Amino acid sequence: MKIAFVVPHLMSGGVETFVLRLGDYFVKQGCSVDLLATEKEGDWFNLAISRGMVVKCLPVEKSFAPVIHAIRVGRWLRSGAYDAIILNHAKYAQAAIQLLPSNTVVVPVIHNDDKEVYRVACANRQACNFLVGVSRRVCKAVKAHFPETPIYEIWHGVEAPKTNSRLKRLEGEPLKLIYVGRVQHHQKGVFYLVDIVKGCIKEGIKVELTVVGEGGDLEALQSRVRESGLESIVKLVGSRSYEAVLRCLSRHHVLLMPSHYEGFGLVAIEAQAAGCVPVANYIADVTDVTIAHGISGFLVEDNEINQYVSLIKELYDDTDQWLKMSSAAMSRVEGLFSIEKMGEAYLDLLEAERECTYVRNKRLALEWQLLGWRAFVPQFLRSAREYLTMAQKKLFRIKP
Missing domain, CATH: 3.40.50.2000 (Glycogen Phosphorylase B;)
Incomplete structure (x- = not known):
């Protein structure tokens, strides 16, 4: 054909x-x-x-x-x-x-x-x-x-990782968060990222955030990071190659996906395939299909910042829970999204x-x-x- x-x-x-x-x-x-x-x-x-x-x-x-x-x-x-x-x-x-x-x-x-x-x-x-x-x-x-x-x-x-390069999770170390996608608030909700990190710091959660991507709100997001004094914690690294993005996901613990709307949300599947646990906004018939709440990741109602912080704290405090959800995420993608x-x-x-x-x-x-x-x-x-x-x-x- x-x-x-x-x-x-x-x-x-x-x-x-x-x-x-x-x-x-x-x-x-x-x-x-x-x-x-x-x-x-x-x-x-x-x-x-x-x-x-x-x-x-x-x-x-x-x-x-x-x-x-x-x-x-x-x-x-x-x-x-x-x-x-x-x-x-x-x-x-x-x-x-x-x-x-x-x-x-x-x-x-x-x-x-x-x-x-x-x-x-x-x-x-x-x-x-x-x-x-x-x-x-x-x-x-x-x-x-x-x-x-x-x-x-x-x-x-999505394809399964060629090797099991999933990041290890050690108790007490910073939880490595990542965002991948267009840096645009209208669809992707990127301005919530700063509020989530600020909430985590307030609760005593050690986190680091990497933002991968470019878009029309990149400069505005950079300003928010500077104004919040988060330059040492939030790194905006710009766009990356296809292979580099997959490597980045395997080197982080949690994917943040605060999108207002998506057609499918491919990055949530790519993250789970790499063992990176997604914490995403609930979008009916989209993220509730790609992510099994409480099993392979977490869903947040209406991008509520306190919910993001609470769920991230669960993963930060309980290393075994993160490991269990990371493994479940990889297995689920292999079975449903190959x-x-x-x-x-x-x-x-x-x-x-x-x-x-x-x-x-x-x-x-x-x-x-x-x-x-x-x-x-x-x-x-x-x-x-x-x-x-x-x-x-x-x-x-x-x-x-």
């Missing part, structure tokens, strides 16, 4: 991690796998190439206008003669599905519980074979708005759908509502407008 994964870019993140893992599995099953970026390459482009995948990019700035780019992407995908195309928040490809042949299986994957993600994935849904949601919450949201749309729930999978389970589920659906005939509109048609009227504005005018806006802000010292 010839399969294409389509992404807007290859930046470090949960979507790209999913694509690499599932792509690896397909290759091992004898499939031909192409990884296509429709907007720009991104910093994981070479990583995908090093894993033996055929990686291509069709930069958006090379097209005269976004609407022309969508047509180019559609023709690009059609020329690949793919048996299946898996879309991952790639709006130009999503808009051009009807340009594909009727024997190509088209599957958008919904990775996050976010309005824009739903808007892109469900656009042109009448031309898709089916949708995949990464969690029960995502599937319920789609069914509530589009009950006629076929959608399947398939959890992400790459093999994820890969088998996708392959079974793709193989079954190939036996069906799916009729698409043969005429040259795009999903205009997804692109919007700005898609007709030529790229050079869009670039000129952005340049003038930046120059104006700099001239008048207007903050973005």
